[in-house]
Each structure stands twice: as C-alpha cells, then as structure tokens.
Amino acid sequence: MERHFESGPLFCPRVVNPLDEIRRALDQPIGSPGIENMARPGMEVVLLFDDLQRPTPVHLALPEIMDRLNHAGIPDERITGICAVGTHPIPTYEQLQKKAGQAASSRLRDRLLPHDPHASDNVVVGRTTRGTLVEVNPRVASADLIIGVGECMPHPTAGLEEEARSCTGVCSYRSVADHHSTGFGTGTPG
Numbered sequence: 001m002e003r004h005f006e007s008g009p010l011f012c013p014r015v016v017n018p019l020d021e022i023r024r025a026l027d028q029p030i031g032s033p034g035i036e037n038m039a040r041p042g043m044e045v046v047l048l049f050d051d052l053q054r055p056t057p058v059h060l061a062l063p064e065i066m067d068r069l070n071h072a073g074i075p076d077e078r079i080t081g082i083c084a085v086g087t088h089p090i091p092t093y094e095q096l097q098k099k100a101g102q103a104a105s106s107r108l109r110d111r112l113l114p115h116d117p118h119a120s121d122n123v124v125v126g127r128t129t130r131g132t133l134v135e136v137n138p139r140v141a142s143a144d145l146i147i148g149v150g151e152c153m154p155h156p157t158a159g160l161e162e163e164a165r166s167c168t169g170v171c172s173y174r175s176v177a178d179h180h181s182t183g184f185g186t187g188t189p190g
Helices: 018-027 058-071 093-111 138-142 162-168 173-181
Strands: 005-007 013-015 045-049 079-083 112-114 123-127 133-136 145-149
Touching: 013 018, 018 058, 045 058, 045 138, 058 079, 058 093, 058 145, 079 093, 079 138, 093 112, 123 138, 133 138, 133 173, 162 173
Parallel strands: 045 079, 045 145, 079 112
Antiparallel strands: 005 013, 123 133
C-alpha cells in the first residue's frame, strides 16, 4: 500500500488518511505480534486510551482493534475501554464518548470508563527494580491482555512519553507521584 503524507506548518509529515494508517499499523506492528496473535478466546481485554487533551484519533482506532479482537474470538462483552487520565481531571461519560467515538461507545456501553487515580480499589502490583511503587486500576491488574492507544509526543522532562503514559495513566495518584519524584522511574531525583 502506498502511503500519502502532506507537509504541515513545520514541514512535519501529516497522514492524509488516518484510518488507512491505523489499519497499516495494525497489519504491520513494529516489535510486536499482531493483535490476532496475542488474543485468545476467553481473555479479558482492556483498551487504554488517552484523554481529550491529546489529539489521538481514538474514535478511529478502537473499532478497528475491537474488530480484530472479535476475529480472534473475544466478544465485545470481554473488552473494557479505560481512559488513562494519569492525574488529569476525570472526564465525564459524554467526554469519554466523544473521545472513543459513537461506534466504540455503543459497543462498549457500560465498559467505557475513566481511570480514577484516587480510587481506593487501585491494586498494588509491586515495585520497579528501582523501588518505584506500581499501583494500578483493578481492571488493568486483572486483565489478560492490555492494549494502549495514544500518541507518542515529546514530554518536557521524560522525553517521548507514550510508552510510559499508558502505564502511568492507569496508576494511582500515589504511584504517579512516586514515579515522578524519582526522575520518572530512574531512581534519581527529578
């Protein structure tokens, strides 16, 4: 498939057809097996996605991912969508629907949720090798497969942030604070 880009104001390439690019990325993942190769019937799956403060076209990506999970034998009822807010304000259900889009929202229904970093039921799963607390959303802690959808963007102190964002986005507030106070998990004051 030929890829088409336009130049933006800073001569950065912009994708002309985001849905085609999402499908291409799902067909040809980098450094990972495809979703159909990771998913197994009976699994509980959590789809993490960023909030409205990020321009990620989650409304396009979630239905494509859900279709692939369905093809692998996982029905929509075993899929939960969680907005990985980190310590951002918790979105309303209407904001979640706007970000996830109509198709995914109607398929997920009552399984379209915001993460609450202050919730008392967040689960301590351990500590990193550097001693940083890891306490996460209970649905994430019990999931068989976790898939993150978000953009990779520069962060003022952490470099490129999406890999860490999906993870810290579903951590408790005290886990995020511990992570940030140790230089983003490096063990040095940050």
